[in-house]
Amino acid sequence: MRLESGAFIMTGVARLFFILAIAYAILGLLLGLHMSISQDHSQMPTHAHMMVLGWLMSAVFAFFYHLFPDVGRSRLAQIHFLLTAASGIILLVTLYMFLAGNIAVEPVLATASIGFFLAMLLFAWIAIPVVSKKTG
Secondary structure, rough: OEEOOOOOOOOHHHHHHHHHHHHHHHHHHHOOOOHHOOOOOHHHHHHHHHHHHHHHHHHHHHHHHHHHHHHHHOOOHHHHHHHEEEEHHHHHHHHHHHOOOHHHHHHHHHHHHHHHHHHHHHHHHHHHHHHOOOOO
């Protein structure tokens, strides 16, 4: 979809992933600031996961679906977003809790980690055929 200025706007799954990426970036930076101010860096793994799995990967997914909007309108793309968002949020919350000393959340953390991995495999299933097509 084009704006009057001729610029393209994000829609659908691309927009959802980009909004999710921005939320992760803000939360990850806030956690980083908190660690710096408090001089307690025990949540560094959570911060790193939030910035890489959350901000970076969600932004990459957003731009992929923005570049290939027909793929982004597919049911598989919607499933990819839901699986990524749900497992990622659960993974980060339980990782924070685990590193804070609540070891009882480890099975949930492990399940969410597997869910996020499956979401990445689903993205590979969606993206590799698209970018492997030869043109010309």
